[in-house]
Amino acid sequence: MQVKYCSSCGHLLVKRDIDGNNRIACPECNFVFWGNYSIGVGALVLKDNKVLLVRRAIDPGKGLWTNPGGYIEQHEPIEQTVVREVLEESGVSAMVKEVVAIRDLPRDIHNLYVAFSMEYIEGEPCPDGMEVDAAGFFSLQEIEHMNVAGFTRWLVDVAFHGKNQGLIVDQNPIVPLTGYSLFRVSTHL
Structure with missing residues (x-):
């Protein structure tokens, strides 16, 4: 779907050269349509190996096994999104440990997917009955015989074979930045 009207003033948009790129923009105000983007999150929750x-x-992926995840809501910090998605889809409570993988998928709606390693807190896996019809904890051996989505297989490999600590939530940044979600490499060795 192509954007046709300015979301600020309602004027018909035109193509204009902006910083050397042909962009859709409003000829009457400063609005520039920079593109369509979506940000997804995924959880890698480990318990008892x-x-x-x-x-x-x-759909998409009906019948495939995947890690729990979904899309961020407007004004929702990304680390709250992944906690919410795990609880909604599986009934499991988990806490963000670190960012362990990022997938960039450029297309008409450019998709960025951020995968988090999460610490299991409590709960027995139980599907939500809408988006998910089964849930559980599985070993690498069990996964080999399951209909697991390719990208999830890659993420499971990251979860079990990642060698370095990922980006952790910066709870105490050196400068107060209210409203930001900040992640950084650990300063602990």
């Missing part, structure tokens, strides 16, 4: 997976009950 098993990873939490859910089976998709809807």
